[in-house]
Amino acid sequence: MRHIAIIGSGPAGYYTAEAAQKTFGDNVRVDVFDMLPVPYGLIRTGVAPDHQSIKGVSRRYEKTALTENVRFVGNVAVGRDVSVAQLQELYDAVVLATGAPKDRALGLPGEDLDNVIGSAAFVGWYNGHPEFADLNPDLSGDTAVVIGMGNVALDVARMLAKTPAELEGSDIVGHAWDALKASNIERIVILGRRGPHQIMMTPKELGELGQLDRAAPHVDADDLPEEGDDALLEPGLRKSVTLLREYAATPEHIRAEKPVAIEFAFFSQPNALHGDGKVSSIEIEETELQKGRAVGTGKTTTLPANMVVSCIGYRTAPIPGIPFDERAGRFANDEGRILRGLYCVGWARRGPSGTIGTNKPDGVAIVGHIAEDIESGTLGRSGKKGRAGFDALAAESGLDVVTFQDWKKIEEAEEAAAREGAPREKFVDIEAMIRAVN
Ligand SMILES: Cc1cc2nc3c(=O)[nH]c(=O)nc-3n(C[C@H](O)[C@H](O)[C@H](O)COP(=O)(O)OP(=O)(O)OC[C@H]3O[C@@H](n4cnc5c(N)ncnc54)[C@H](O)[C@@H]3O)c2cc1C
Secondary structure (H helix, E strand, C coil), rough: EEEEECCCCCCHHHHHHHHHHHHHHEEEEEEEEECCCCCCCCHCCCCCCCHHHCCCCHHHHHHHHCCCCCEECCCCCCCCCECCHHHHHHEEEECCCCCCCCCCCCCCCCCEEEEEHHHHHHHHHHHHHHHCCCCCCCCCCCCCEEEEHHHHHHHHHHHHCCCCHHCCCCCHHHHHHHHHHHCCCCCEEEECCCCCHHHHCCCHHHHHHCCCCCCCCCCCCHHHHHHHHHHCCCHHHHHHHHHHHHHHHHHHHHHHCCCCEEECCCCCCEEEEEEEEEEEEEEEEEEEEECCCCEEEEEEEECCCCCCEEEEEEEECCCCCCEEEEEEEEECCCCCCCEEEEECCCCHHCEEEEEEEHHHHHHHHHHHHHHHHCCCCCCCCCCCCHHHHHHHHHHHCCCCCCCCHHHHHHHHHHHHHHCCCHHHHHHCHHHHHEEEEE
């Protein structure tokens, strides 16, 4: 029997568990740990609340979670409640699938001003991540600036732009739903250093901006490259750029029918944030592309900004004693191998890129490495204590472990508390989750 501990119950964690089952069959026991009492990582706390069909992928993970040889060990933070070294004593292989939950810093003067928020915090707030439930962003001003030209920036802009009716079938948490209902934001500027050909926005998400009840996308036709150049783009990006062209061609009187403007500010590099305690403006420098890189031209303007959300990427949280690649912001690894018997997978391995599905081949590859390392003798002979050993340690340390059956009770209570038309009302603090279990 081989014992595997997977740290993190997001897509990478569960795809790894699934691959371990397929590879080792009944000769493996897998424990999937999570610091939260609830599973699925960013499926619950990242994917937008109005994209319920995407969240449906969790049903696949549930199937894995409910099999005999996989178990969920929730409410246990590795590095705080138990160390990686302790787990390595008990399990043949330890796989870090801890994602990349920390916002990358802007590195600009003024970024500590109030209402300058990273997307992990803002998205965590409207999705009910316990760490960000108290964020309380100030939505009383009229202009929000969203920095970044990827899908997370689109999610943030869309959530700020939607009407309460448009969010009815979503699982946006109550505190965010109430705050957005009272929001005064009527101008959302999406800011990017490069141009339309360099966006990282997929057509489905970009297309949604053109279908909103009270908001319309504004694109300046002068920012668009020659139309013939679109032929060189890969098909997905070409579709996205075609959408930008449609938005640019929409006559002003049609756009003006919608009171909220979502403006695309291309070739715009933020240089500093200003304000007295709270952000009130952002200084922007115009850029031009030189060999694909954005270079400042020295021409600056100042844009009012009552709120700034930076969507410029994420970093893995380091764990004491585990080799970390500071530059890349993830664990130092060679195709997922960190040290003997210690692996990483998903965003913790490759950084914050790709879709949910990208994590599947990652999980398969890591299990392949574990199988090779067993075969070659690198992991030594079997005989570790696995689950039984962890249970003894948890009892000794007084850990309040949440099982998958416990999670199902939390899920049931969240579904019972849902407002009309919504799938669930999430608990936003850990104590409330534990109370629902008991
Ligand atoms: C805002 C946002 C929206 C997105 N929307 C989409 C989308 O619509 N479609 C799509 O395909 N992709 C989307 N993605 C990308 C997708 O969410 C990621 O590809 C995927 O979640 C990465 O999986 P992961 O398992 O590596 O990390 P995560 O999903 O982040 O899972 C990591 C897990 O590890 C746990 N953890 C962390 N540290 C510890 C610790 N020390 N101890 C125990 N547990 C720990 C966390 O609680 C978490 O549950 C989105 C990403 C973001 C940020």
